[in-house]
Amino acid sequence: MSTYRYSEQSQPPDAKQITDVAIERFDEVFEVDPKLMSAHVVQQVFPNWDTLRIVASRHDHLDWMHRHWAEKVVSGQRLLDELED
Amino acid sequence: MTIAPELAEPVLEELRQVLGDEHVLTGKAARFNRARVPAPFPVHRWAERVPDLVVLPGSTAEVSEVVRIANAHRIPIVPRDGGTGLTDGAVPLRHGIVVDVKRMNDIKEIDEVNRTCTVGTGINMLKLNEVLGKYGLIYPDDPASYPCSLVGGRIGTSGWSLIGSRYGHSRDLVLSFDFVLPSGKVIHLGDGAGHKLSKSSSGYQLKHLFMGHQGTLGIATEATLKLFPKPEAELSPFFAFPDYDSAYRTVGQLARAGVATFAGAVLFDEWKVDYLRRDDEAYISQPADVRALVCAVAYGYEDEVIAGGRRLMRIAKENGARYLGDEVSEGDWAARHDRYATPLHGRTKAGQVVPMSWHCEDAAINYSNLPQVRIEWHEIVRKLRERFDMFDDWGMFTYTSANTGVDYLAEIDVGIWEQQLDDESWAAWVQAKKDIAAVALHYGGSISACHGSCREGEVDLVPQELGGGYDVMLDVKRAIDPNNIMNPGKYGLDRAYQLDEGVGR
Numbered sequence: 001m002s003t004y005r006y007s008e009q010s011q012p013p014d015a016k017q018i019t020d021v022a023i024e025r026f027d028e029v030f031e032v033d034p035k036l037m038s039a040h041v042v043q044q045v046f047p048n049w050d051t052l053r054i055v056a057s058r059h060d061h062l063d064w065m066h067r068h069w070a071e072k073v074v075s076g077q078r079l080l081d082e083l084e085d
Numbered sequence: 086m087t088i089a090p091e092l093a094e095p096v097l098e099e100l101r102q103v104l105g106d107e108h109v110l111t112g113k114a115a116r117f118n119r120a121r122v123p124a125p126f127p128v129h130r131w132a133e134r135v136p137d138l139v140v141l142p143g144s145t146a147e148v149s150e151v152v153r154i155a156n157a158h159r160i161p162i163v164p165r166d167g168g169t170g171l172t173d174g175a176v177p178l179r180h181g182i183v184v185d186v187k188r189m190n191d192i193k194e195i196d197e198v199n200r201t202c203t204v205g206t207g208i209n210m211l212k213l214n215e216v217l218g219k220y221g222l223i224y225p226d227d228p229a230s231y232p233c234s235l236v237g238g239r240i241g242t243s244g245w246s247l248i249g250s251r252y253g254h255s256r257d258l259v260l261s262f263d264f265v266l267p268s269g270k271v272i273h274l275g276d277g278a279g280h281k282l283s284k285s286s287s288g289y290q291l292k293h294l295f296m297g298h299q300g301t302l303g304i305a306t307e308a309t310l311k312l313f314p315k316p317e318a319e320l321s322p323f324f325a326f327p328d329y330d331s332a333y334r335t336v337g338q339l340a341r342a343g344v345a346t347f348a349g350a351v352l353f354d355e356w357k358v359d360y361l362r363r364d365d366e367a368y369i370s371q372p373a374d375v376r377a378l379v380c381a382v383a384y385g386y387e388d389e390v391i392a393g394g395r396r397l398m399r400i401a402k403e404n405g406a407r408y409l410g411d412e413v414s415e416g417d418w419a420a421r422h423d424r425y426a427t428p429l430h431g432r433t434k435a436g437q438v439v440p441m442s443w444h445c446e447d448a449a450i451n452y453s454n455l456p457q458v459r460i461e462w463h464e465i466v467r468k469l470r471e472r473f474d475m476f477d478d479w480g481m482f483t484y485t486s487a488n489t490g491v492d493y494l495a496e497i498d499v500g501i502w503e504q505q506l507d508d509e510s511w512a513a514w515v516q517a518k519k520d521i522a523a524v525a526l527h528y529g530g531s532i533s534a535c536h537g538s539c540r541e542g543e544v545d546l547v548p549q550e551l552g553g554g555y556d557v558m559l560d561v562k563r564a565i566d567p568n569n570i571m572n573p574g575k576y577g578l579d580r581a582y583q584l585d586e587g588v589g590r
């Protein structure tokens with residue numbers, strides 16, 4: 001179990017510039033560059049755990065959607081590998 | 086008020102007698118929440134669209150009584166289901182009574198032998214499929230509003246489905262329905278004397294007439310739907326291309342291949358790829374030389390999906406596609422069923438993020454005309470944005486409509502900063518909509534493949550699209566709804582009542 005520390009949770013990891021308009025703070029979680037959110041839509045302070053929770057719940061939702069439509073998902077990579085063999 | 090004050094109390098009393106007090110809503114929240122749909126509009130004119138009251142009937146008999154009362158008092162009536170329609174169909178342009186059918190959401194029968202189910206039209210497809218899944222069945226009407234649009238709205242709009250290339254669209258999937266005419270009379274529409282035929286040759290084919298009318302002819306209350314086995318397997322490969330032309334060629338070949346499990350393909354153009362790079366909807370990490378994307382989807386038994394999938398992968402590979410990997414492919418397809426997750430922001434010309442609503446201009450276009458339509462549509466939106474910083478080009482999708490690749494749903498997404506709209510910018514937007522629709526017609530298409538064409542701008546061109554058929558539409562409207570109580574103000578149908586005065590046609 002890890003201890004919850006407010007200071008850690010309210011300090012997001014340093015941003016990596018991905019393109020001139022998008023950044024990445026957590027692996028595979030992309031955000032609009034904050035400098036573009038300074039006039040009309042201002043960014044809120046967001047605890048790290050909440051960002052990760054929203055991302056995880058989106059993934060849960062997408063997994064649910066696959067199961068909702070079909071029993072299983074066929075891997076495109078597998079079919080491509082077969083073609084290339 | 087469209088309900089004259091001297092009528093208001095007696096009418097309310099009559100409605101309460103039929104529905105019970107709790108199902109006749111006059112409060113501000115209930116009425117304002119049913120004044121609009123997601124399509125942007127000048128919010129400073131919200132009050133023009135607020136209904137006088139909202140009713141929540143629980144049965145066909147109650148809907149019939151409500152309509153009878155409204156007809157007797159000549160009160161406008163607007164059917165409303167999920168309220169997700171993008172052409173303002175459920176917006177009460179003349180105030181009056183909104184009939185919200187969401188309470189009518191029960192599953193009345195699942196017939197496993199004939200593969201049908203019968204439901205109240207207030208049911209949502211996702212909720213229905215949760216139940217059908219337990220029987221190994223599915224109702225495959227799959228709009229990008231899948232979690233929140235409802236069966237009655239699908240009938241009212243004659244909706245388009247993402248996987249219609251395999252399973253058909255709402256008009257193919259809805260077998261029959263009970264329908265309340267503007268007089269309050271209840272009829273059953275569909276083939277045969279029962280409820281469960283998919284094909285007959287007897288008489289006029291009325292089912293089609295009573296689908297896609299945007300609530301202008303009456304209210305569907307109970308529907309019998311065609312069911313399929315729930316697919317065993319899904320495949321949804323996603324490919325990147327260095328230019329639009331090779332993506333366009335690939336999508337055409339995928340659709341024309343005749344693969345039985347092929348359920349649809351979507352082409353993202355350069356503008357859409359740029360939009361995704363901004364992370365306004367979803368960020369897909371991709372090299373800078375990617376200029377267009379294609380995703381395809383197949384459903385069926387695992388062995389047939391694999392066999393058909395091999396062919397689809399080969400076609401893409403031969404056209405120079407780069408596969409984006411299983412994670413992106415699968416994640417993106419799952420997200421297509423639910424485009425309400427769009428964050429709804431866009432950019433000013435200076436690049437600042439602003440709150441924007443999503444507007445989708447769609448049209449039905451033949452494959453061979455897609456490239457030219459795309460160029461002309463983007464030019465219309467570019468000129469609009471040049472004048473007004475509250476519009477943003479979010480790019481284009483083109484989706485297969487049929488399993489032969491004949492026609493596509495072409496969609497240009499436009500972000501609109503609603504709070505900034507004033508009369509001048511709204512008028513410019515309406516003109517742009519008209520120009521977009523005119524391009525679709527110029528290339529032999531239809532103004533809408535998907536949600537209908539009764540908003541300001543596009544609606545002016547409907548007579549041009551339908552030609553002499555539009556006159557028939559006026560005659561039908563007047564014959565079925567002589568008092569013009571059903572969703573008045575839509576599709577220019579008021580003209581039907583001005584014919585005697587020499588106006589119209």
Ligand SMILES: Cc1cc2nc3c(=O)[nH]c(=O)nc-3n(C[C@H](O)[C@H](O)[C@H](O)COP(=O)(O)OP(=O)(O)OC[C@H]3O[C@@H](n4cnc5c(N)ncnc54)[C@H](O)[C@@H]3O)c2cc1C
Pocket residue numbers: 122123163164165166167168169170171173174175186206227228229230233234235236237238239240241242243244245246247298299300301303304305306423424425535536572
């Ligand atoms: C994010 C998003 C994605 C979308 N993607 C698609 C898509 O892929 N395909 C597509 O086809 N559409 C799409 N749409 C548009 C919309 O979801 C469809 O038009 C849908 O069919 C509307 O259903 P609804 O239940 O919300 O109907 P509503 O908006 O409530 O009503 C639509 C029209 O039907 C009439 N109506 C409603 N109920 C009845 C009834 N019981 N009897 C008679 N008339 C009735 C209304 O008066 C109105 O004119 C999308 C919308 C959104 C917001």
